[in-house]
Amino acid sequence: MKLATLCYLRKNSETLLLFRNKKEGDVHLGKWNGLGGKFEQGETPEECAKREIFEESGYIAEKLELKGFLTFPKFAKDEDWYVFAFVVTEFSGEMVDSAEGKLAWKKNSEILSLPLWEGDRIFLTWLDNPGFFSGKFVYEKGRLLSHDAKFYQ
Numbered sequence: 001m002k003l004a005t006l007c008y009l010r011k012n013s014e015t016l017l018l019f020r021n022k023k024e025g026d027v028h029l030g031k032w033n034g035l036g037g038k039f040e041q042g043e044t045p046e047e048c049a050k051r052e053i054f055e056e057s058g059y060i061a062e063k064l065e066l067k068g069f070l071t072f073p074k075f076a077k078d079e080d081w082y083v084f085a086f087v088v089t090e091f092s093g094e095m096v097d098s099a100e101g102k103l104a105w106k107k108n109s110e111i112l113s114l115p116l117w118e119g120d121r122i123f124l125t126w127l128d129n130p131g132f133f134s135g136k137f138v139y140e141k142g143r144l145l146s147h148d149a150k151f152y153q
Helices: 045-057 108-113 118-128
Strands: 002-011 014-020 060-076 079-092 101-107 132-140 143-152
Touching: 002 045, 002 060, 014 045, 014 108, 045 060, 045 079, 060 118, 079 118, 101 108, 108 118, 118 132, 118 143
Parallel strands: 002 079, 060 132
Antiparallel strands: 002 014, 014 101, 060 079, 132 143
């Protein structure tokens, strides 16, 4: 089981995304994704999110909004992934090159046309909704088989 964060920095109707193209064997290779990654021992979701945002972009997250929880059974290497999804609208610092891939600000209206995981096309639209969501996305060999969600106010 893996615990991770997925963070979407937003400003001026744009979202900072990472095109994963630098790490050989990366399960996300060739796809645009939010920032984030696996928890280190003893971290809270917020601590993990802030650390990953800084490591991958150079930005310092000032305010995190937890929007949802994502479950990906047997997503990679037959391991379940549990992911805390955050939106970040207050941050500081200067963007740096990422060791994970190419960072770029993308217009929110164009994000769903990018090479994304199939499930991302679904849950990214939930980030703008009020309240909290819990979603389950079942993949097999990189293809989305099913999904389900609960929404809380």
